Amino acid sequence: MTAIVEAIDLVKEFDAGGGMLGKGKKVYAVSGVSFEVQRGETFAIVGESGCGKSTLARTLSRLIAPTSGDVLVQGTSVGALKGRGLRDLRSKIQFIFQDPFSSLNPRMSVGALIAEPMEVHRPDLNAKQRRAETAQLLRQVGLRAAHMDRYPHEFSGGQRQRIGIARALAAKPEILIGDEPVSALDVSVQAQVINLLADLKTEFGLTLIIVAHDLAVVRHMSDRIAVMYLGRIVEIGDADAITANPRHPYTQALMSAVPEARIDANRNPILLEGEIPSPINPPSGCRFRTRCAFAKAICAEKIPLLETTKDGREVACHFHKEIPVSDYGSETQALPEAAKRRFALFRGAVNARKENKTQQGEYQ
């Protein structure tokens, strides 16, 4: 496999506001992050508010420039790109935003919104071809070609997210970065969009990079996960391995806190002490040490580097060999019969009707 995106020791620091007090201070948003994303995989970056995951995603696509470090897209450094080169990069990497209400220009029709990236990135298309392709894209994201002449306010949140996805695909990207692409949506609509992204990924041969905070959604969508805390990756590896058997104390706390939609689930949340420290003044050494039950003197002195474990994942913790591995995988009990039977009946009935009603707009 070849890496399609490679982050090399990425650092992004922001100036902490103006004013006398903020002067000279920096927000350490991303502090030395490296990873590779393979072609065709879905790679997820998870973490809680303020961990730097959105900054990282924006740095990958050069929506913001890194302070230091580099991003290679198909082997080409994006740091030095300007003008035409940058435009070519943007046609390869497209972004889906979180909020379908603020990311679409309300004064542009859906057709114009989707055709715009084609005008920029695919100048060889004429107006007629653009219109034909827009219609095609709308159908591929589960809308109707007739929606082209309508405006964003006429659509629901889920439909707008579909429009945002069609717009991202219009540039014929190879990589799609989604910053919380489904977190603003209701559960039933969220499931529709998750399935849609999976289908489009296969259809267009995409590589997906997803930034999200919902671990159940992330596990479902991705092949590999990187867990971030205060600007650094603390654990990275196979999605199932990390969610079932987290090794880093922070990942363990995070996984234990996920409320499972099952009555027999017994996760016993590990309650973290205190709050996430400010990225303006992060702790020395391991950034998680101030809230870690296993912290010792060395954690304040030395930054733990990512180390590869036996199962192939990487963990940034001085004591990862000694800390007991959590187990959230093997406890899964079978669903009660009544629930299982009805879920199957529901799924079967939806599929049966879908075949009869494929013409019906959102019936996905």
Add this chain to the structure above:
Amino acid sequence: MSHSMSNLLSVKGLGLSFSEKGPDFLRDVNFDLNKGETLCIVGESGCGKSLTALSLMGLLAPSLSRRVKGELSFEGQSLRFQDQKKLQQMRGGRLSMIFQEPMTSLNPSFRIGDQISEAWQCHHGAGGRERALEMLERVGIPDAKSRMNDYPHQLSGGMRQRVMIAMALVNNPSLVIADEPTTALDVTVQSQILKLMNDMQKTLNMGIILITHDLGVVAQVATRVAVMYAGEVVEHASAEAIFNDPQHPYTIGLIASVPPISGPRERLTVIPGRVPLPGSLGKGCRFAGRCPFATEICQTDPPVQLMEGSHFVRCHHAPIENMKESAA
């Protein structure tokens, strides 16, 4: 519905329309709650869960509150929803509320100690600073004495939500309505806040109505669950029955569409379509347009069926496995 000795709240036939001839935004909402229990009202955006809470608290605009239909009994006292005066006396006292966004529901220009004391003063006259301090300590604000003088913006989201809880509980309410209290918080903070609410519930033996869209939270905290769809309660049962023996097609679809955090990964089940707009509500079952089991009879209002163990389902076809194979 059975009325045991510990019945705290019972809501009957709650309905609300925005205009004389307009559609019902809430229709025939019924549920009840015992002391020390947690009722979760769950549903997606626009299902009427927040409207239900606001009606209960008497917090709707006067033009709307006049349109609220139905009755409630609270601590053995029965009253009508239009009785704003009585609701106001109870509000903040026996009946209290925690809102979703502590940044917008705390007053940014007053110190938190003063805001909590004020809630006490409304029901007890002067004083309340000692009580405010005590409450801040009980909700786990470190260094509470000096924090009394902080303004809301000086606190993190989790701390602000703790302050909101302190304020809601300052008068020892017997019922707290919490509208999405942890939705704006990270998961690790969410588990801290849910634990706190659970501890406080045990000490005060209070009832909690928790409004949420997060089925994970419901499974962890609920005693009973009311599932709402398009302004109606479509299923009302114990938490165990809702998750292990869901009856209404909407409940079934909703639970099945949540990606599981463990076990094998399969393609997600989806509920086709989307929540209908209030203006487009017709006759009959409000879920029929999205329901894969809908038949002709669903064009008429579905009956509320009582299943085993006070499990209520508003559906013509429950239990669905008994449905005859009909032409889909």
